[in-house]
Amino acid sequence: MTEQQEKGATEAIRVGVLGAHGRMGTEVCKAVDAAPDLELVASADQSDWLGDVSAAGAEVVVDFTTPDVVMDNLHWCVDQGIHAVVGTTGFTEQRLERVRGWLADKPGVGVVIAPNFGLGAVLMMQFATRAARYFESVEIVEQHHPRKLDAPSGTATHTARLIAAARAEAGLGPVPDATSDEVAGARGADIGGVRVHAVRATGLVAHQEVLFGATGETLTIRHDSYDRVSFMPGVLLAVRAVRARPGLTLGLDALLD
Numbered sequence: 001m002t003e004q005q006e007k008g009a010t011e012a013i014r015v016g017v018l019g020a021h022g023r024m025g026t027e028v029c030k031a032v033d034a035a036p037d038l039e040l041v042a043s044a045d046q047s048d049w050l051g052d053v054s055a056a057g058a059e060v061v062v063d064f065t066t067p068d069v070v071m072d073n074l075h076w077c078v079d080q081g082i083h084a085v086v087g088t089t090g091f092t093e094q095r096l097e098r099v100r101g102w103l104a105d106k107p108g109v110g111v112v113i114a115p116n117f118g119l120g121a122v123l124m125m126q127f128a129t130r131a132a133r134y135f136e137s138v139e140i141v142e143q144h145h146p147r148k149l150d151a152p153s154g155t156a157t158h159t160a161r162l163i164a165a166a167r168a169e170a171g172l173g174p175v176p177d178a179t180s181d182e183v184a185g186a187r188g189a190d191i192g193g194v195r196v197h198a199v200r201a202t203g204l205v206a207h208q209e210v211l212f213g214a215t216g217e218t219l220t221i222r223h224d225s226y227d228r229v230s231f232m233p234g235v236l237l238a239v240r241a242v243r244a245r246p247g248l249t250l251g252l253d254a255l256l257d
């Protein structure tokens with residue numbers, strides 16, 4: 001039996017990829033193509049017509065495009081009744097609310113949006129959330145390749161929000177910081193009271209450190225993606241799960257558990 005016949009015999013999930021020519025999209029196409037239970041039916045980039053993706057029968061669309069187009073893509077998917085797995089960054093709380101609104105009108109459709117599909121990165125965020133209540137100080141340093149469009153990264157932003165929520169729940173006040181005289185930007189961005197610093201350098205892929213401090217000790221939690229294949233197990237996990245998860249799933253945590 002050929003691989004194609006095998007896929008047909010087991011009713012493979014029909015997958016379309018948006019941003020297919022990009023760094024992530026290229027890897028996703030390869031990973032979907034290599035998975036015996038998935039079939040790559042459409043691979044579209046910015047000059048392609050989205051109608052071709054639905055015409056090809058995609059049941060699940062994977063989006064790794066850019067923050068300025070992802071909302072239109074996602075709206076289109078939900079409208080068409082196509083499930084979506086989204087890795088593209090730029091999801092503010094307002095954007096997530098809009099997605100929830102679209103999904104309310106399409107109760108059968110599932111959307112998974114994950115700021116990071118690396119399983120190690122998901123664990124790094126979980127460990128950081130767990131540690132947050134025990135340390136009065138915390139800062140995040142994210143490091144990425146220089147072609148990244150946004151800063152701070154989606155992962156760092158999400159981590160900062162998780163830590164801020166854990167600190168608030170534990171009744172911690174603001175982090176101690178006497179700095180009042182700074183060159184603009186020297187102390188990084190402030191996300192929910194957590195300072196986030198973004199480094200861009202050739203040779204990097206995607207890396208993050210969360211530095212906690214208390215009297216007499218520090219704890220550093222670090223994750224490194226050296227290759228974009230590191231995101232693929234998480235992407236495929238979401239592709240396999242999304243059809244059975246109507247509504248919005250934020251992050252991979254629920255899928256891992």
Ligand SMILES: NC(=O)C1=CN([C@@H]2O[C@H](COP(=O)(O)OP(=O)(O)OC[C@H]3O[C@@H](n4cnc5c(N)ncnc54)[C@H](O)[C@@H]3O)[C@@H](O)[C@H]2O)C=CC1
Nearest residue numbers: 019021022023024045046064065069087088089115116117
């Ligand atoms: N959640 C995660 O685990 C990860 C998320 N990302 C995020 O994914 C996004 C893409 O990252 P990269 O692949 O590095 O970027 P990239 O720039 O290499 O790829 C983006 C691709 O999207 C295409 N594109 C632009 N507009 C489009 C449209 N309207 N329809 C279809 N395709 C369109 C571009 O032509 C390009 O090929 C970024 O937001 C990045 O931060 C990246 C790595 C992991």
Ligand SMILES: O=C(O)C1=N[C@H](C(=O)O)C[C@H](O)C1
Nearest residue numbers: 089115116148153154155206
């Ligand atoms: O642009 C990237 O490369 C990455 N983007 C995501 C982010 O902004 O967090 C995930 C990962 O860090 C790689």
